[in-house]
Amino acid sequence: MELSVVIPVYNEAANVLVLYHRLQQAIQPLAISYELLFVNDGSADSSLDLIKQLAQQNTQVRYLDFSRNFGQQIAISAGLDKAKGNAVVILDGDLQDPPELIPALYAQWQKGHEVVYARRKTRAGESLTKKTTARLFYRLLTRITHTSMPVDAGDFRIISRKVVNTLKQMPEQQKFIRGQIAWLGFPQTFLEYDRLERYQGQSGYSYTKMIRLALDGITSYSNLPLKMATVSGFGVSGIAFLVMLYTLYSRFITRDYVPGWSSLMVSILFLGGVQLIAIGIIGEYMSRLSENVRNRPLYIVNETNIPEEVN
Numbered sequence: 001m002e003l004s005v006v007i008p009v010y011n012e013a014a015n016v017l018v019l020y021h022r023l024q025q026a027i028q029p030l031a032i033s034y035e036l037l038f039v040n041d042g043s044a045d046s047s048l049d050l051i052k053q054l055a056q057q058n059t060q061v062r063y064l065d066f067s068r069n070f071g072q073q074i075a076i077s078a079g080l081d082k083a084k085g086n087a088v089v090i091l092d093g094d095l096q097d098p099p100e101l102i103p104a105l106y107a108q109w110q111k112g113h114e115v116v117y118a119r120r121k122t123r124a125g126e127s128l129t130k131k132t133t134a135r136l137f138y139r140l141l142t143r144i145t146h147t148s149m150p151v152d153a154g155d156f157r158i159i160s161r162k163v164v165n166t167l168k169q170m171p172e173q174q175k176f177i178r179g180q181i182a183w184l185g186f187p188q189t190f191l192e193y194d195r196l197e198r199y200q201g202q203s204g205y206s207y208t209k210m211i212r213l214a215l216d217g218i219t220s221y222s223n224l225p226l227k228m229a230t231v232s233g234f235g236v237s238g239i240a241f242l243v244m245l246y247t248l249y250s251r252f253i254t255r256d257y258v259p260g261w262s263s264l265m266v267s268i269l270f271l272g273g274v275q276l277i278a279i280g281i282i283g284e285y286m287s288r289l290s291e292n293v294r295n296r297p298l299y300i301v302n303e304t305n306i307p308e309e310v311n
């Protein structure tokens, strides 16, 4: 098997058939053996039925059906676990990542790059909030991690078998695939493309999911927030100590003291706020730590047409 295309699918019934045809048209001319691996991430619509119909017509169509919604990143990880290709393309199921770019990605991979990611030159049809938050997030992330993360790139990319096999050895529960791939190193390059509007349907990313992904990205690749909590703790304690000296001074030396309600309130509120923030930051890391300690399977498969591998 030369090429696998891994596609996470969450309520994409209106896109699946068009996606399938465009993928076929883009990949067939390459005249290589390939598979289209759909991972149904607990869709509530008819996505799975459509995929199964395609699988009946065409044995190149493989699918994994999750028992519930596990999230795009886990869907991609599952696809990578099952993909057989020497090279694997990761592509969104809503046609925002144009299948027509696959031959160009493939050509770059053939030149020996282990990773060729697709960088978004422009983003059409997305709200200003989404565009700005995404822009800020990628820049913040590159600043606070030691890993060099590509800016303005999603998961749309081609990766080699070597990279897939190394990814499979990374056991963390909080998947942030683009971060993992950046962390791995290897010779990487990129192509630019214009990100299109979603073809049909609605984004499966609520703000909650987006924030979760962002926090997963930050906490998995940076300890800076924890260090900031420590540093601000020291800073605030330092100030509090000076204020204490001043209080003692005015109480016993100058004896010029007025019951200071406002200063009391301000310092209590300020200290309380700083403490809560610090605890919250620790909590974010802690909760991820405990998820990993529980060591549950990353995803549960309901059904699939991929045969079990016999060792």
Ligand code: UDP
Residues within 6 Å of the ligand: 007, 008, 009, 010, 011, 012, 041, 069, 070, 071, 072, 075, 091, 092, 093, 094, 096, 198, 202, 203, 204, 205
């Ligand atoms: N997706 C998924 N699980 C989810 C949310 C999204 O598998 O919980 C898939 C979705 O079907 C699509 C890709 O991930 O193929 C990107 O999601 P979406 O287009 O909703 O996100 P956006 O492009 O709006 O950021």
Ligand code: MG
Residues within 6 Å of the ligand: 092, 094, 096, 198, 203
């Ligand atoms: Mg999309």
